[in-house]
Amino acid sequence: MTNANGKLTEEKVFKDPVHRYIHVRDRLIWDLIATREFQRLRRIRQLGTTYLVFHGAEHSRFNHSLGVYEIVRRIIDDSFKDREHWDNEERLLCLCAALLHDLGHGPFSHSFEKVFHLDHEDFTQAIILGDTEVNSVLKRMGATFPKKVAEVIAKTYKNKLVVSLISSQIDADRMDYLQRDAYYTGVSYGHFDMERILRVMRPQEDQVVIKSSGMHAVEDYIMSRYQMYWQVYFHPVTRSSEVILSKILHRAKKLHQEYYSFKIHPIHFYSLFEEEVNVEEYVKLDESIVLYYFQVWQEEDDPILSDLCRRFINRNLFQYVEFSPNNEQMMKLMELTQLFKKAGIDPEYYLVVDSSSDLPYDFYRPGEEEERLPIHLQMPSGELRELSRQSDIVDAISGKRRTDHKLYFPQDFIEDLSTKRNIKKKIQELLEL
Amino acid sequence: MTNANGKLTEEKVFKDPVHRYIHVRDRLIWDLIATREFQRLRRIRQLGTTYLVFHGAEHSRFNHSLGVYEIVRRIIDDSFKDREHWDNEERLLCLCAALLHDLGHGPFSHSFEKVFHLDHEDFTQAIILGDTEVNSVLKRMGATFPKKVAEVIAKTYKNKLVVSLISSQIDADRMDYLQRDAYYTGVSYGHFDMERILRVMRPQEDQVVIKSSGMHAVEDYIMSRYQMYWQVYFHPVTRSSEVILSKILHRAKKLHQEYYSFKIHPIHFYSLFEEEVNVEEYVKLDESIVLYYFQVWQEEDDPILSDLCRRFINRNLFQYVEFSPNNEQMMKLMELTQLFKKAGIDPEYYLVVDSSSDLPYDFYRPGEEEERLPIHLQMPSGELRELSRQSDIVDAISGKRRTDHKLYFPQDFIEDLSTKRNIKKKIQELLEL
Amino acid sequence: MTNANGKLTEEKVFKDPVHRYIHVRDRLIWDLIATREFQRLRRIRQLGTTYLVFHGAEHSRFNHSLGVYEIVRRIIDDSFKDREHWDNEERLLCLCAALLHDLGHGPFSHSFEKVFHLDHEDFTQAIILGDTEVNSVLKRMGATFPKKVAEVIAKTYKNKLVVSLISSQIDADRMDYLQRDAYYTGVSYGHFDMERILRVMRPQEDQVVIKSSGMHAVEDYIMSRYQMYWQVYFHPVTRSSEVILSKILHRAKKLHQEYYSFKIHPIHFYSLFEEEVNVEEYVKLDESIVLYYFQVWQEEDDPILSDLCRRFINRNLFQYVEFSPNNEQMMKLMELTQLFKKAGIDPEYYLVVDSSSDLPYDFYRPGEEEERLPIHLQMPSGELRELSRQSDIVDAISGKRRTDHKLYFPQDFIEDLSTKRNIKKKIQELLEL
Amino acid sequence: MTNANGKLTEEKVFKDPVHRYIHVRDRLIWDLIATREFQRLRRIRQLGTTYLVFHGAEHSRFNHSLGVYEIVRRIIDDSFKDREHWDNEERLLCLCAALLHDLGHGPFSHSFEKVFHLDHEDFTQAIILGDTEVNSVLKRMGATFPKKVAEVIAKTYKNKLVVSLISSQIDADRMDYLQRDAYYTGVSYGHFDMERILRVMRPQEDQVVIKSSGMHAVEDYIMSRYQMYWQVYFHPVTRSSEVILSKILHRAKKLHQEYYSFKIHPIHFYSLFEEEVNVEEYVKLDESIVLYYFQVWQEEDDPILSDLCRRFINRNLFQYVEFSPNNEQMMKLMELTQLFKKAGIDPEYYLVVDSSSDLPYDFYRPGEEEERLPIHLQMPSGELRELSRQSDIVDAISGKRRTDHKLYFPQDFIEDLSTKRNIKKKIQELLEL
Numbered sequence A, B, C, D: 001m002t003n004a005n006g007k008l009t010e011e012k013v014f015k016d017p018v019h020r021y022i023h024v025r026d027r028l029i030w031d032l033i034a035t036r037e038f039q040r041l042r043r044i045r046q047l048g049t050t051y052l053v054f055h056g057a058e059h060s061r062f063n064h065s066l067g068v069y070e071i072v073r074r075i076i077d078d079s080f081k082d083r084e085h086w087d088n089e090e091r092l093l094c095l096c097a098a099l100l101h102d103l104g105h106g107p108f109s110h111s112f113e114k115v116f117h118l119d120h121e122d123f124t125q126a127i128i129l130g131d132t133e134v135n136s137v138l139k140r141m142g143a144t145f146p147k148k149v150a151e152v153i154a155k156t157y158k159n160k161l162v163v164s165l166i167s168s169q170i171d172a173d174r175m176d177y178l179q180r181d182a183y184y185t186g187v188s189y190g191h192f193d194m195e196r197i198l199r200v201m202r203p204q205e206d207q208v209v210i211k212s213s214g215m216h217a218v219e220d221y222i223m224s225r226y227q228m229y230w231q232v233y234f235h236p237v238t239r240s241s242e243v244i245l246s247k248i249l250h251r252a253k254k255l256h257q258e259y260y261s262f263k264i265h266p267i268h269f270y271s272l273f274e275e276e277v278n279v280e281e282y283v284k285l286d287e288s289i290v291l292y293y294f295q296v297w298q299e300e301d302d303p304i305l306s307d308l309c310r311r312f313i314n315r316n317l318f319q320y321v322e323f324s325p326n327n328e329q330m331m332k333l334m335e336l337t338q339l340f341k342k343a344g345i346d347p348e349y350y351l352v353v354d355s356s357s358d359l360p361y362d363f364y365r366p367g368e369e370e371e372r373l374p375i376h377l378q379m380p381s382g383e384l385r386e387l388s389r390q391s392d393i394v395d396a397i398s399g400k401r402r403t404d405h406k407l408y409f410p411q412d413f414i415e416d417l418s419t420k421r422n423i424k425k426k427i428q429e430l431l432e433l
Helices: A027-033 A036-043 A048-052 A063-080 A090-101 A109-116 A120-129 A135-143 A145-154 A161-166 A172-185 A193-201 A212-233 A237-255 A267-273 A289-299 A303-314 A329-344 A392-397 A411-415 A421-430 B027-033 B037-043 B049-051 B060-077 B090-102 B109-116 B120-129 B132-142 B147-155 B161-166 B172-185 B195-202 B212-233 B236-255 B269-274 B287-297 B303-313 B327-343 B392-397 B411-415 B421-431 C027-032 C036-043 C048-052 C061-079 C086-098 C109-116 C120-128 C133-139 C145-154 C158-168 C172-185 C194-200 C214-235 C236-257 C267-274 C287-297 C303-313 C325-345 C390-397 C411-415 C421-430 D027-033 D036-043 D048-052 D062-080 D090-099 D109-116 D120-131 D131-140 D145-154 D159-168 D172-187 D194-200 D213-231 D236-257 D265-272 D289-299 D303-314 D328-341 D390-398 D411-415 D421-430
Strands: A005-015 A019-025 A201-203 A210-213 A319-322 A351-359 A376-378 A385-386 A402-411 B007-016 B018-028 B200-202 B207-213 B319-322 B354-358 B376-379 B384-385 B404-409 C008-014 C019-024 C202-205 C208-211 C320-322 C351-357 C376-378 C384-386 C402-409 D007-016 D019-027 D201-203 D208-211 D319-322 D352-358 D374-376 D383-384 D400-408
Touching: A005 A027, A005 A063, A005 A319, A019 A027, A019 A063, A019 D194, A027 A036, A027 A090, A027 B109, A036 A063, A036 A135, A036 A351, A048 A109, A048 A237, A048 C421, A063 A090, A063 A161, A063 A172, A090 A145, A090 A161, A109 A237, A109 A267, A120 A135, A145 A161, A145 B147, A161 A172, A161 A210, A172 A193, A172 A212, A172 B120, A172 D048, A193 A201, A193 A210, A193 A411, A193 D019, A210 A212, A212 A376, A212 A392, A212 C214, A237 A267, A237 A289, A237 A303, A237 A319, A237 A351, A267 A289, A289 A303, A289 B287, A289 C303, A303 B037, A329 A421, A392 D194, A402 A411, A411 A421, A411 B354, A411 B392, A411 D352, B007 B027, B007 B060, B018 C194, B027 B037, B027 B090, B027 B132, B027 B147, B027 D048, B037 B060, B037 D131, B049 B109, B049 B236, B060 B161, B060 B172, B060 B195, B090 B147, B090 C208, B090 D390, B109 B269, B120 B132, B120 B147, B132 B147, B132 C048, B132 D109, B147 B161, B161 B172, B161 B207, B172 B195, B172 B212, B195 B200, B195 B207, B195 B404, B195 C019, B207 B212, B212 B354, B212 B376, B212 B392, B212 D213, B236 B269, B236 B287, B236 B303, B236 B354, B269 B287, B269 C145, B287 B303, B303 C384, B303 D007, B303 D289, B327 B421, B376 D265, B384 D236, B392 D390, B404 B411, B411 B421, B411 C236, B421 C236, C008 C027, C008 C061, C019 C027, C019 C061, C027 C036, C027 C086, C036 C061, C036 C133, C036 D303, C048 C109, C048 C236, C048 D007, C061 C086, C061 C158, C061 C172, C061 C194, C086 C133, C086 C145, C086 C158, C109 C236, C109 D411, C120 C133, C120 C145, C120 C202, C133 C145, C158 C172, C158 C208, C172 C194, C172 C208, C172 C214, C194 C202, C194 C208, C194 C214, C208 C214, C214 C351, C214 C376, C214 C390, C236 C267, C236 C303, C236 C320, C236 C351, C236 C402, C267 C287, C287 C303, C287 D289, C325 C421, C351 C376, C402 C411, C411 C421, C411 D019, C421 D383, D007 D062, D019 D027, D019 D062, D027 D036, D027 D090, D027 D131, D036 D062, D036 D194, D048 D236, D062 D159, D062 D172, D062 D194, D090 D131, D090 D145, D090 D159, D109 D236, D120 D131, D120 D145, D131 D145, D145 D159, D159 D208, D172 D213, D194 D208, D194 D213, D208 D213, D213 D352, D213 D374, D213 D390, D236 D303, D236 D352, D289 D303, D400 D411, D411 D421
Parallel strands: A210 A376, B207 B376, C208 C376, D208 D374
Antiparallel strands: A005 A019, A201 A210, A319 A402, A351 A402, A376 A385, B007 B018, B200 B207, B319 B404, B354 B404, B376 B384, C008 C019, C202 C208, C320 C402, C351 C402, C376 C384, D007 D019, D201 D208, D319 D400, D352 D400, D374 D383
C-alpha cells in the first residue's frame, strides 16, 4: 500500500451474481468505491418502482455501477490487451468513468427529474468536480483528472474511443443493465453472449467496432434490449406506480407553494420544491428519505396527498386502459375529465395519460436530436459496415420508434361512486370497464 | 370473482427468479398479498445488513415469503395430491401459514430484537390476530381461522403434519431462503435438488418423512445450509455492520433515557426506547424509516451517535481480530478496555466481542432447549430411520455446535491516536496490528 | 402392475438436463421406451455431424424424443387440465405420438436420405405399423391404436388439435430441440420462456392458440429459432462435414454398382445401395454401424473412398468460400471444374456447392408447397389474429427465405499441387486463397 | 503462421457448455487437437455406459480433454501470471500434458481393462512416445519434449509443481470431470466455485497449495466429488450394464479361445483376445467398432453371447439385490449358484457380484498402496496445514473408504422358469423377490 495510486497489495474481489466476481486491482478504484457519494448508490434502486411489479428487482445502482466497471475492466485488461497501447492514465480514466457514470442519479430519478426539473447527468458532473470525497480521491491522479473523467461521461472527451466504451449503442452500461435487470427480475429475456461480444470488439481510431463474425451475438443483444424495454422497463403496471409517484411529488410541491402546513416539516424536499438544489443537499437524498416522507404523508390532512401516498406505500395502484391520442379518444378524455370533476375526483391527479416510447436501434442520422452513433461491423476485408445494412433483423427494427399510450385511473374510486350512479355509469362506459 | 374465498377466475403469477413463477389460484392468498402488513415486507431486507458485504443481497422478506408459499403450494398441489386427503381448509391453512410466517419481522430484526427486547414471532401472532387488514382477510374463512394460522406458525397446531411443512429441519422456509440467498448473493453454495426433495417427501401421521432413495439430495441440502451459514450468514464483515447497528440503537436509547434533545424528534423510536411497542406502531416501522433516522443522526451533536451513524451509512466498518474467550484473551480484553478508555475511545461502543454459533443438524434430544425434530428417512421396508444414522456425512456434523468469536474495533481511530503514542503502540501490540 | 395399459405403481423419472425430470406415469409409455426400436435412437445423434464443430453436441435422438414427450405431457397434464375434456385414449395418443415422432430417423439422416432416397417419415410410419416391438406395445391399446398414432405423426389424424401439439410452427418438437441443442452446444441462443408459452397455450377447436399476453415469449422463441438455424444448424463447417459424408456415400454406392470388391463386405449397406431397404434392415442401422464402415474403408484401395473416410474420421474437412449462383460465379465454377480435372482432383467429389435455406416463420399460404399453419394469437376480445400481424419483429422476418451458398474444396490437395504450379496458381486465384 | 511452435495469428476458440469457451493461442495445441489419435477421443464416451441410466451423459473424452486443458491454461495464464516465472516450454508442457492425459483411454475402458488386462495409462505413454501424429507434433518442440510430456502424465517429472497441476486430489482433471459430468447428466451435485478455487491456488516449490480463505470452496468441491461418486459413477443400474459388458467380453474371448467360428470375423478383437495389442491396433479401437460387433453378435449362434449382446444393445439389464460378503450371504450365493446351474442359467455369466469402493479424500499415508498427496492450506501465517486438520467436514470423511456390493441377475430368466417351479421358487426366496 505504498503508493496511493498504485496497485493493491492483493487483488480484491466482490462476489457478483451477474459477472461472478468483480475484480479490483487499483487502489484508486478501491478508494472511490469507499466514498460516501458512491456508497449512497446502495440506497437508490436501479429500476425505480419496477420492484412493485417484478418483486425480484430490488437491486441498487451500486450493483450496476460495479458491473459496468467490471465489463470495461475486462475489455481493457483482456480483450484489448495485445492490441493497443493504453497508458495507465487512459486506462484508469476508462475505469473511473465506468464506475462513476451513474453517480448523479437521485431517488426514483425518472419522476423526480420530470417534476423538479433536475438532470442526473448534471449532478454526476457536479459530484465529480465539486467538494466531495469522490473529487478528492480522483485528484490524487492529478489536478485535471476529475475534469477528464467528467468529460468522458459527458461524451466530450477528445479520445472518442474511450467515450465509445462507456456510451454507445453497445456500451458496457447497456450490456450490464440488460443482464443484471434480467437476472434480478427473473425474466428469460436479457441473455446474450457477452463473452463473445467482448472477444469480437476491436478498437479503431475513434470507436469500438465489431468483427463481422460476431454479428449474430450483437443481433441477440439488440433483441434482448428490445424485449427488456417492452417486457420490463415499460411494463404498464410499473408505469402506474410511476404515475402515482409523480403525482405525489406534484401535490407536495403544490401544497408547499400554497403554504400548506405539513405535520412533519419536509426539510429534505425544500430545495427540490424551490428547484434550487445544490450538490451537498442532493447527495443527502436517497430512497429511504423519500419513503420516510411518503409514509408520514399517509397521515397528512390533505386528502389527495395522503391517498396517493397510501396507494404507493401499500401498492394500491391505478388501473389502465389503452389510449390512442387521436381526435376521438381526445374527445373522450375531455369528457372523462369533466365527469371526474363532477364526481369529485380531481382529474389532475387521478386521470393520467402516460406514454412510453423507444427506438431499439438507430443508424446515424446526423443533426437529429438525440443523435446516436451506429454500430459498425468490421468485414473480413477490413471495411466498416453499419450493422443494419448487414443484419436483416436489425434492419427490420432499425429507426422504428415504437410508442405506447395508456390512460390511468383509480378503479376503486369509480366503484365507490354509489351516490352518483349516472356519473359512475358514464365513466364506466367510456373506460369500457 | 363470485366467491371471496374461492378460486380466481384466472390464475395469477408472479415472475420469480428462484422458482421461475409463483402461482396464485386462491382469492384468499391474492388478497393477503395485497394487505398493507404484507406489502410492508417489501421494505425489510431478507438478510439485514448482508448487502454491505454481498452487494447483490438487497432482496426483501416479501420475496422470500412468496417463495415459501410457492414451495408449500407445490408440495400440497403436486407431491401430496394423490396421497392424502387434504380438505380445502387444511390446504389454505398451510398456504396462509407459509405466506405469513415472517410477517412480524421488523427492520434489521437481529439487532432490534436484542436491543429493544422484541420478538418477531410475537408480532407475527399479534398481526394475524389483531385489528389488521391481514386479520380481516383471514376471517373471511371463519372466525377461528386466524387463530389456526397463528397456531401453525407457533407450532402448537394439533395437526403436526401441517406444522412440519412450515417448521422442521427440512421445511419450506429453509429450502427457500437457502436457494434465494444463494441466488442474490451469487455464491455457488445453496444449490440442491429441491425438485427431487419435493418428490421424495411422504406425509406420515405427524410429520413429513423422506423416502430413503432421496437421502443424497437431503445430504446436499444440509451441506448447503452448513456452507451458507459460515460463508454468508456469519460473514465476519457482516457481523461488523451488525455490531455498529446495535451500538447505534444502544446509544440512541441511552440518549433518550438521559433526556438528550434530538434535533429531529425520533417519534418512530419512542415506543421502542420505552419497550412498549404496540402492533399499530410496529407495522409502521421499516428499514426506510430506520435509515432516515440514521442519516439525520449523522448530524447530531452527540459524537458517538453521529460517528456510528456515519460509519453505518457510508460503510466505514470496524476491523476485527480472532478472539477466544479463554483466560488469557479475557485478560487482554480487559487491558484493551482500559487502554481504550485512556485513549478516549469509549469501549462500550468501540470494543465489541461478537459470537456466532450454529448447529447444522441435530437428532432428537428431548427436553433440551431448542429441541429440534429430526429428519426421518422411510426405508424400503417402511421403517423410519433418523437421517444421521443412515448418512455418514450428516452423522459427521450432527449435533456439533460450531462457534466463532471475533473482537471488533475501529482501526482508523487507533491510527489517529497520534498524540498518545504509547497507548497507540500498546493497543496495536495487543491487537497484533 | 395389474393393468398393462394403466398407471405404474410408482411414477418413474428420468433425470434430464433440459427439463430437470421426465415424468412417466403410464405403463404404455414406459414399455414403449424399453422397445429395441426406441432404444436404437440412443445410437443416432440428434444433430448429425454438428459435434465436429460444437463438440458438446453429442446428444442422441433418444434424449430429444423423451423431451418432446415431456413437453406434451406438461401441456396436457398441467396447462390443459382444467380446460378441455381429454379422454384417456386421446391423451395417450398425444403422448405416444410425441415420443415416437422421430422413430424413423436413421444414421446421419440428412445425407443418407438424399443419397439413398429415403424418407425418415415413411420409416416412422413403417415401424409403428410393422412387425415391431413398438407396434406390439401400442396394440395393447386396441387394434387401431398404432394407426391413430401414425396418423397423428403424419398430420392426417382427424382431431387437428392433437396434430397441432406435435406439428406446428410452435410445437413441442421445436420447443425441445431449440432448448436441447442450445444446452448441449453451449450457445447462448435457444433460450426462451417455455414455461410462459405453456401457460398461455389455449386449446381451440382445431389448433392450439396463444393468449396475446404471451406474444413476447413467442417472439423470443421465433428469434431463438432463427439464431439457432444460422449459428448452429447451418454452420458452414458442419456443412463441410455433411458434404464429405454425402460424397462417401455416393462413392461407396458407385463402387458397389461398379462391382468393386470391398475388403470387408458392407453387408449393412447392400439394401441401401440397391435402394430397397425394408424395416427390419433399417432398424439395424445406426451411427456405430456407419462409423465402423467408414473406419474400415479408410484402408480400402479406392483412393477417393479411403481419402474421404480418413477426412471424416479424423476431421480433416474441406475449406469453403462464399458462392453466389449468378452467371459470373457459375462461369468460375466451370473453370474450376476443368482445372480440378487437369490437376487430377475429381471435381465430382472435391468441388461441391452446398446451399442452406430457411424460412424462419410463415403466415398461411394455402396451396403452396410446404404449406405451414401460422401461429394465432387470441386477443383479449377473443378474436384470433395471425402472429405476424401483431408483432413487428415477426413481421420483419416472416415469409422471408434466407439462403446461403458455399463452395467446398480440399485446400490441402491444392497446396500439394507442387508439380502443377500453373494450375495451382489459377485455382488459388479463382478461389481467392 | 510463421513459426510452427509459436502463437496462432488469431486466437481460436471452441464453444464449450461447461467453460463457455476453450481458448487456444498456441499452434502446438491446435495441431495436437487435429491429430487422429486425439480426434479418436470423440468416439469414446467419458462415462462409459452411464448414458444407459443418465441419458444426457453421452459426452466424449474429447470434450473432457479440452476442458482439462482449458482449466490448466487459466491457472497458468491467469492465476499464476504475476506469481511465478514459467518459461514457455514449461508452460506448454503443462498444457500438452493436460490435453493428452487421457489419450490412452479405449472404448468402455473400465471393463476392457479388467477383461483384457490393459492399462490406459500405458497406452497414453505409448501413443505419446510411439510412431504417431501426436508424437510427431510434440517433437517439433525438441526431441525430448514427448518424453517430458509423458513423464508429467506419469507423475515422474522432476518439477512436482507441474505434476500436481495435472494429478492431485484437487487437479484440473477432477475439476473438469465433476462439473462436466454434472452438466451432461443434469444432476445438481457437481457444482462448486471453480473460479474461486483457481483464485486461491498458490504455487509452492513442489505443489499447488490453497490459500486458507478458500477452504470452503474446496470443501464444497470435495463434497461434490463424494456425491458424484455415489449418485452417478457408482449408480447400481450403470453397474448392471458394466456387468453385462464385461460378461460379453469374457464370453467372446472364451469362444475365441475355444475356436468358435464367428459369423463375422471379429478382426478388431483378435489382438485383445490374445492380449497382445500394439499401439497401431489400439488406436483403431473405439466405441463404434465395439458397438458394431455387439450388434452383429446379437445374431451369433452362441446363446450366451447373443443374449448378453441383445441385453446390452436394447438395454434389457440385470436386476440387483444388496449383498454383503459375510458368511451367511456367501453361503446363500453358493446355494444360488447351484440353483442357477440346475435351472440351466450359467452362473458364471448370470449371477455376478459387483463391488464399488471409493475413498473420497485422504491425508498422506506414506508407503501405502495408492498413496495420495493431501491438499494443503496456506494459513495467514504462511504455515501449511493439511486440509482435514482444518475442516471438520473433510475430517469427517477423510480416509474412510466406503464400499458397496450388489448381486446382479436376469430377473426375466427367473420369471420364465415355468417348468421348474421348485427351483424358481427357491431362487426367488433367496433373492427376496
